[in-house]
Amino acid sequence: MCNRPPGRWRNGIGATNRHRHGISSPTQLGRTCTRTKPVNAKATPSAISDWVQLGKVRIQILVTPAAVACCWLADGMRIKWDTAIHLCVGLTLMSFASAILNQVVEVELDKKMKRTANRPLPAGRVSVATARRVGWICAVSGTLWLWLALNPLTAWIGIIMLGTYVFVYTPLKGVTELNTIVGAIPGALPLLIGWAAAGNGLDVFAGILFAILFLWQLPHFMAIAWLYREDYANAGMKMLPSIDKTGAMSARQAAYWAFALLFASLLPTVFKLAGSWYFYVALSLSITFLGFVLGFCLKRTDKRARILMFASLIYLPLLIAALVWDKSTL
Numbered sequence: 001m002c003n004r005p006p007g008r009w010r011n012g013i014g015a016t017n018r019h020r021h022g023i024s025s026p027t028q029l030g031r032t033c034t035r036t037k038p039v040n041a042k043a044t045p046s047a048i049s050d051w052v053q054l055g056k057v058r059i060q061i062l063v064t065p066a067a068v069a070c071c072w073l074a075d076g077m078r079i080k081w082d083t084a085i086h087l088c089v090g091l092t093l094m095s096f097a098s099a100i101l102n103q104v105v106e107v108e109l110d111k112k113m114k115r116t117a118n119r120p121l122p123a124g125r126v127s128v129a130t131a132r133r134v135g136w137i138c139a140v141s142g143t144l145w146l147w148l149a150l151n152p153l154t155a156w157i158g159i160i161m162l163g164t165y166v167f168v169y170t171p172l173k174g175v176t177e178l179n180t181i182v183g184a185i186p187g188a189l190p191l192l193i194g195w196a197a198a199g200n201g202l203d204v205f206a207g208i209l210f211a212i213l214f215l216w217q218l219p220h221f222m223a224i225a226w227l228y229r230e231d232y233a234n235a236g237m238k239m240l241p242s243i244d245k246t247g248a249m250s251a252r253q254a255a256y257w258a259f260a261l262l263f264a265s266l267l268p269t270v271f272k273l274a275g276s277w278y279f280y281v282a283l284s285l286s287i288t289f290l291g292f293v294l295g296f297c298l299k300r301t302d303k304r305a306r307i308l309m310f311a312s313l314i315y316l317p318l319l320i321a322a323l324v325w326d327k328s329t330l
């Protein structure tokens with residue numbers, strides 16, 4: 001911190017030294033000093049923020065509770081807290097690994113898109129080598145955690161989730177617009193990890209939950225792809241909205257998947273896995289969600305796409321909460 005120079009600086013020796021070093025006035029000296037900032041004053045918060053972004057923590061906030069809910073459903077509405085904790089840790093590690101390694105593979109593409117250019121890897125705040133190393137550490141740790149703390153089935157599903165997301169879905173983005181359908185497979189697998197964590201294997205109910213999350217992702221991702229269609233096109237990614245200039249085909253695809261989701265959401269009651277209360281709640285939620293999709297079909301604007309995206313983020317947790325509530329009251 002620089003205080004105002006004393007009187008002797010303003011006259012005599014201070015003035016001589018001032019001119020010798022090219023400083024014309026005490027005011028200039030003050031300005032020079034005040035520009036100096038502590039080095040790395042924000043290094044720690046910035047580093048934390050970068051790794052939170054690399055791990056896509058906001059997605060985990062939606063996915064992990066849904067997986068725990070599936071574990072609860074699979075165990076007859078009884079859940080051991082140690083099982084829930086192990087599930088959260090193992091799934092988070094595998095999800096972090098998938099997200100980080102995905103960004104390692106896509107770093108050059110991310111540099112070309114405005115939406116992703118400021119991410120830690122393309123911006124150079126985290127090195128690719130460091131991210132790759134952390135990603136694989138998370139992958140190995142998550143696999144071992146699921147295998148040893150829960151059961152081998154959860155670990156195998158986690159491996160399939162990571163493998164299909166990083167090594168199948170990610171490369172397909174530059175090959176075919178069908179990549180979104182492929183990407184919905186690993187996106188729905190966390191629910192199966194949650195179900196398998198209960199130790200009772202997989203059954204029809206688990207398959208229905210997988211189908212619901214699989215189908216939900218497609219209108220959700222279609223809305224996102226429409227919002228960032230120019231970014232995807234500039235990066236050479238084969239997203240349907242980036243090659244479908246009018247958006248008509250993208251909107252129809254979203255509507256098809258939303259109709260399929262409506263029927264899938266009712267299957268728990270059809271298979272007598274849930275009661276009538278869930279049926280009517282699911283029907284109401286799914287029809288409302290379908291309404292937002294059809295609204296996007298009728299008027300393909302960024303505003304409608306953004307509304308659809310937010311509606312999808314509300315729909316899924318409400319549907320799962322309704323299912324859990326229904327099962328807990330049976």
